[in-house]
Amino acid sequence: MILNYDDALAAISAGETSWETLTRNVGRNDLPAILTEVAWSMTEDQLAVALREAWVGAERPEDYLDRDEWIGMFESVGYRHNLDRVRPPAEVVLYRGGIDPNRMAWTADRAQAEWFRDRYPGGRLWTATVRGGDLLAYYDGVRTGDGTGSGETEYVVNPDDIAPVPA
Incomplete structure (x- = not known):
């Protein structure tokens, strides 16, 4: 085993x-x-x-x-929404909560990002408008595993060319 x-x-x-x-x-x-x-x-x-x-x-x-x-x-x-290969949006406003804005996991759900900010001592909240070419995947139903949109929603981004600012 x-x-x-x-x-x-x-x-x-x-x-x-x-x-x-x-x-x-x-x-x-x-x-x-x-x-x-x-x-x-x-x-x-x-x-x-x-x-x-x-x-x-x-x-x-x-x-x-x-x-x-x-x-x-x-x-x-290629860019995926869960498992489906789709065209990414032209751009999307995203949020990230935590201690490092230069990471790959972001969300369009500000309240979810605030939860992650509050999870870490000294956590902060950032926002960025991310172009479609910097989006790698969009997963919904994260942590529920069912892809229904319930649970966390997460965009995976290439953070090299995004410019996070405090939200």
């Missing part, structure tokens, strides 16, 4: 590449590392599924993979 990253790595070395098999029983923060080991073996749609699960599953996903790795994987599957 695969229970952690080391077990998954051993299974991968033995030839296992099924995302479901490798991740069924592991902790959520192991998902990004497992993804990097098997992303090469996935179709675009399989990668889109695994990418969403790893991104929304991990607590602070940028702490587990380099930003360039995340951006590369998101760009390889």
